[in-house]
Amino acid sequence: QVQLVQSGAEVKKPGASVKVSCKASGYTFTSYDINWVRQATGQGLEWMGWMNPNSGNTGYAQKFQGRVTMTRNTSISTAYMELNSLRSEDTAVYFCTRTWDYWGQGSLVTVSS
Amino acid sequence: EIVLTQSPATLSLSPGERATLSCRASQSVGSYLAWYQQKPGQAPRLLIYDASHRATGIPARFSGSGSGTDFTLSISSLEPEDFAVYYCQQRSNWPLTFGGGTKVEIK
Numbered sequence: 001q002v003q004l005v006q007s008g009a010e011v012k013k014p015g016a017s018v019k020v021s022c023k024a025s026g027y028t029f030t031s032y033d034i035n036w037v038r039q040a041t042g043q044g045l046e047w048m049g050w051m052n053p054n055s056g057n058t059g060y061a062q063k064f065q066g067r068v069t070m071t072r073n074t075s076i077s078t079a080y081m082e083l084n085s086l087r088s089e090d091t092a093v094y095f096c097t098r099t100w101d102y103w104g105q106g107s108l109v110t111v112s113s
Numbered sequence: 114e115i116v117l118t119q120s121p122a123t124l125s126l127s128p129g130e131r132a133t134l135s136c137r138a139s140q141s142v143g144s145y146l147a148w149y150q151q152k153p154g155q156a157p158r159l160l161i162y163d164a165s166h167r168a169t170g171i172p173a174r175f176s177g178s179g180s181g182t183d184f185t186l187s188i189s190s191l192e193p194e195d196f197a198v199y200y201c202q203q204r205s206n207w208p209l210t211f212g213g214g215t216k217v218e219i220k
Contacts, residue, residue, distance in 0.1 A: 035209075037157075045149075045157065045200055047209040061208040095156055100147065100202075101168060103156035 002026040004096055004104035011110045012086050019082040020107045022096035029077035030054040032099045036070065036081045038092040039106075048094075051079060086111045115139050115203050117212035125220040132188040134215045136201035141181045145205035148177055148186045151214075152197045160199075161186065191217070 007021040022034065036048040049060035051070040058070045069082045079096055086109075093106040116139040126132055136146065144164040149157035159168040161177035164184060174189040188195055196219050201212040 044213050045151075045202070045211040047202075047211070059207065063208070097156075100162070101159050103158075106156055 002098065002102045004098060004102055006094075006096060006104040006107045009108040009110070011112065014087055014111055014113055016086050016111075017082060017084045018086060018109050019080055020094050020096075020109070022079040022081070022104050024077045024079070024098065027098070029072075030074055034070070034072070034079045035097050035100065036068075037095045037097060039095070040089075040092040043092075046092075048081070053079060083109075088112065114208055115142060115206050115210050117201050117203055117210055119199075119201060119212035119215045121215060122213070123216045123218060125218050126191055127220045128191050128193055130191055132186075132191055132195070132217055134186040134188075134199055134217075136179075136184040136186070136212050138182045138184075138203055140206075142203040142205035144180050145203055146177075146179065146184050147202045147204065148175075149200045149202065150195075150197045151200065157200065188217075 003025045005023045010018050012018050030053045033052055035050045038046050048064050049070055051058045053072045060068050067084050072079045088111050091111045093108050095106050096104040118137045120135045146164045148161040150160055151157045160171050160175050165177045176187045178185050196217050198214045198216045200214050
C-alpha cells in the first residue's frame with residue numbers, strides 16, 4: 001500500500017534551518033510529483049511548492065522563494081524539504097503529498113528562542 | 114494570486130441532514146478545483162478533484178459541482194464521521210491556493 005512517512009518533530013531557534021524528510025513506499029517514487037503543504041496550529045493549509053522526483057525539477061510559491069529547497073534521493077525513495085532563516089511564523093505542521101491523493105502524517109516544526 | 118472564499122465558516126447540522134458548502138474564486142479556475150476533508154490531528158483527505166470527480170474510495174454521498182468561479186460540495190446525508198473541516202483548493206494557477214475552510218459541526 002502507498003505510504004508516505006515523514007520525519008519527526010523538530011524544535012529550532014530563529015534563524016536556523018530545518019530539513020523534513022518524506023519516505024515513500026508502495027509505488028514507484030519517480031512516477032508521481034511531490035508537493036509540500038504547511039498548516040499553522042488552528043489555521044488553514046498553505047502550499048509551499050512542488051517537485052518532480054524523476055527530473056528533480058521544482059517550483060516554489062513566491063512567498064518561500066529563496067528560503068525553501070526541495071530535493072530527493074531516488075535510491076531511497078525519499079523527498080526532502082529544507083526551509084532556511086526560520087522565524088516564529090514558520091511554526092507549523094509540514095505535510096508532503098503524492099499528487100494530492102496520499103499524504104504523509106505531518107511533521108511539526110516549532111521555531112522558538 | 115487566486116483567493117478562494119469558503120462559506121459558511123461553520124455549518125451546524127444533525128446526522129442525516131444535507132450539507133452544502135460553497136467555494137468562490139476571485140477569478141476563473143475552470144474546473145481545476147478540489148475539495149478535502151480534514152479531521153483534528155490528521156492530514157487532509159482528497160474528496161473531489163476537477164470540481165466533480167470523486168477520488169478513489171470516496172462515498173457517493175459526497176458530490177461536487179461548479180465551474181469558473183463558483184463551486185459547491187454537497188454531502189447528501191451526513192454520517193457521524195463526516196463532521197470535520199472542509200477545504201477547497203484551486204490548481205489552475207500558481208501559487209496553488211486553499212480556501213479558509215468550512216467546519217461542519219454537530220448541531
